[in-house]
Amino acid sequence: MKIKVVDTTLRDGSHAVEHQFTPQQVQAVVKGLDEAGVYCAEVGHGAGIGGSVLQYGLGKHDTVELIRAAKDVSKNMKIGTLLVPGLGTMEDLKAGKDAGLDMVRVAVHCTEGDVGAQHVKLGKSLGLESIMFFMMTHMTSPEELAEQAVMAEDYGADVIYFADSAGFMSPNQFADRIIAARKRISIPIGVHTHNNIGLGVGNAIAGIEAGATYVDGATEGLGAGSGNGNTAAIVVVLDKMGYQTGCDWYKLVENGQKNVRPLVRHSLEITGDSITLGAAGIYSSFLLHVKESSEKYNIDPRLIYDELARRKVVGGQEDQIIDICQEILAERENK
Amino acid sequence: MTGKKVKVAIVGPGNIGTDLMYKVFRSQYLEMSLMIGVVESEGIKRARDKGVETSTEGIDYLVRHPEKADIVFDATTAKAHINFNAPACEKMGKIIIDLTPAAIGKIVTPMVNIDEALKVKNVNLITCGGQATTPIIHAISRVVPLEYAEVVTSVASKSAGPGTRNNIDEYTQTTAKAILQLTDTERAKVMTVFNPAVPEPPMRNTIFGIPKGEYDIKEVAKSVEAMAKSIQEYVPGYELTLSPIIERDIITTIVSIYGQGDFLPPYAGNLDIETASAIKIGELYAQHMMEKGGN
Structure with missing residues (x-):
């Protein structure tokens, strides 16, 4: 074959x-x-x-x-x-x-x-x-x-x-x-x-x-x-x-x-982040975008992935990371 | 002009036409006079059941009975608009508000260029993305001109009809062109995502702007918030999900739109903003006509 x-x-x-x-x-x-x-x-x-x-x-x-x-x-x-x-x-x-x-x-x-x-x-x-x-x-x-x-x-x-x-x-x-x-x-x-x-x-x-x-x-x-x-x-x-x-x-x-x-700029190994992304079923290109935002705002990437999964995002919806992070930050301020 | 309301006809008794009808019922300025189709249909029956006069003879019926409407909403197809409805209305001197993708009339969003639109008799609603985003980009660019504007629109798959789905390039390009025409922006790109999630998500538009020159983000936010508020007056489900912020030197803001659920389902904010904008434009014409009539 x-x-x-x-x-x-x-x-x-x-x-x-x-x-x-x-x-x-x-x-x-x-x-x-x-x-x-x-x-x-x-x-x-x-x-x-x-x-x-x-x-x-x-x-x-x-x-x-x-x-x-x-x-x-x-x-x-x-x-x-x-x-x-x-x-x-x-x-x-x-x-x-x-x-x-x-x-x-x-x-x-x-x-x-x-x-x-x-x-x-x-x-x-x-x-x-x-x-x-x-x-x-x-x-x-x-x-x-x-x-x-x-x-x-x-x-x-x-x-x-x-x-x-x-x-x-x-x-x-x-x-x-x-x-x-x-x-x-x-x-x-x-x-x-x-x-x-x-x-x-x-x-x-x-x-x-x-x-x-x-x-x-x-x-x-x-x-x-x-x-x-x-x-x-x-x-x-x-x-x-x-x-x-x-x-x-x-x-x-x-x-x-x-x-x-x-x-190669970043590790292509299976990492905690990649497993979390894969487990949540999020489009793979989100990985670096989530990583950048989670580091910038000091947010656990798991929180972002869980919310992305709850929203059932598909490929091309990376913009959802922006308001998810802003919402998490606002919640944090209110506490 | 006598009486307080202006008579309207809706051509095209499909989902959009029916949603328009429900909104006309609520209007202070418009009177639902006539629903026009070309064949007997669910939509015709629905209008008749509501006590509205109907015809299945197409725009010709209005040509024979011109007294029955002064404003026509066209919810048919680009082809029908170009070949039949627009020329007939032009001949009769009637205002036609076009919800098809024909775009032979002046493109209009109520909060951006209504004054110019009221001077002509054929106006086009652009696209749902155009109605949703050109006012916001206008509100940004009146504070700081943009070198580039980018729109990411996502809608529930079920809310996008075959006309949009099968002609997605036309949809994105028409929207991008409207951004260039109606706002102070040099380049524009529109990207559309269909999301099949259940329960269906509302329409969502993320707007990115690369500014030209210095600006104060607080001023941009103030301008955008004021714009969102004025749109909410005719599209109650219009929501500023994220007031403008600066991300990677890019002005970023998000609007979401829930529909009013008149005839179309509440998640179809993309359709609601089309019909609600059309009604708003119709009402502004009506007020304009009544003022003129009162002189």
């Missing part, structure tokens, strides 16, 4: 470096991934193309510029990006295509596929591999998620992705989602995982065993929260299990040591 490996270091990893990637850094990593046999490298702001906003943090370089830089040095590997409808626009996607984009992943909350229908269709008409990428899939049932996947297939998506964006799920919970969708759609399914509770690699493998044929990983695990499943480790496991990825795991390791490890 062949598995396509998508490396998200240069997009999801953007969250972990506060969106400061330079075109030179992108090119070095892309060259390494290309030589290692990776199917596609995803590049851009953490929130995708058009995602450079105050809400997430402004990007040092525009996503379009980074796509162009990546494309310039990639010989065999596809260059992809993420687009979050409601944030990135169809104009942004056209600009990405002009810069050399091969693949777009239209990222929607797990129950909101229709919001991205236009963008998936535009991707197709631009000749891109056009993927619908469902985020925060722990927040809906396998059956409802399968229903969304059927809709996405109708829009013309080439692949459906399921993301455990909060790094929340157990392997069987994640696998149930792939199994339910597998019964309903005929296009390939991909999986994207986070390592907040230590299941970055494990859940990627669980997803493949359940029928996924695309898998995301990040070099050195560089991604939001405690990062994504480590690409090299995923490839090693898949090798052992007899899947064909076309990737050379040791070249991935070397690329990581040489080009990615020096960029």
